[in-house]
Amino acid sequence: MPITITVRENAPIPTGEYRVELTAIELADGQFGQQLRWTFSVLDHGKTLIAYSSVSESLNAKCVRWAAALLGRAIKPGEQVNFDALVGKTAIATVVRKRKDDGTEYNAVEDLLPDEGNADPFH
Numbered sequence: 001m002p003i004t005i006t007v008r009e010n011a012p013i014p015t016g017e018y019r020v021e022l023t024a025i026e027l028a029d030g031q032f033g034q035q036l037r038w039t040f041s042v043l044d045h046g047k048t049l050i051a052y053s054s055v056s057e058s059l060n061a062k063c064v065r066w067a068a069a070l071l072g073r074a075i076k077p078g079e080q081v082n083f084d085a086l087v088g089k090t091a092i093a094t095v096v097r098k099r100k101d102d103g104t105e106y107n108a109v110e111d112l113l114p115d116e117g118n119a120d121p122f123h
Contacts, residue, residue, distance in 0.1 A: 012097045012107040019043045019115060020093040022070055025083050027055070036063055036083065040093060040109065049095065051109040066091070069112035090115040 024039040030052060038051045053062040059077065068075045070089040075081060092113040099105050 012105045013042065013045055013047055013095060015097045016095060017092050017113070018045065018095055019090060020049070020109075020112075021088065021090045022086050023048075023088075025087060028052070038066070038109070042093070042095075043090070047107075049093070049107055049109055066112045069114045072114045072116075 020040040020042050022038060023041045024037075026037050028035055028037040032054070034055050036053045036055055038053065040049045040051065041047075042049060053066065056063060058064065059075065063083075064075055064081065067081045067083065067086060069091045070086045092115050094110040094113065096108050096110050097105055098108050
């Protein structure tokens with residue numbers, strides 16, 4: 001039986017806000033040490049976006065802000081955040097179309113905003 005694949009175009013989506021689902025999060029080694037590797041599925045567009053953040057305990061850190069957006073509520077000082085529990089949650093991603101030095105275009109996740117349909121009614 002032959003092995004076949006269907007080749008898809010990998011063109012970036014236009015700059016804008018998109019509803020995304022966090023499909024995976026993992027620790028990765030980066031240029032500046034340990035970081036979080038976020039994998040998002042862009043709902044209704046069939047695209048996957050990868051983003052990175054530091055692993056910082058600051059309330060202003062990207063990883064804490066993004067966790068709050070996925071939870072649909074603010075995170076309080078002293079609260080423990082289980083990042084694995086965020087998988088499957090949705091948010092609104094601000095996605096920007098960028099260009100590398102070689103002219104190749106790609107998408108970057110600039111920020112996450114709460115998905116109003118994902119708010120935690122108990123907090």
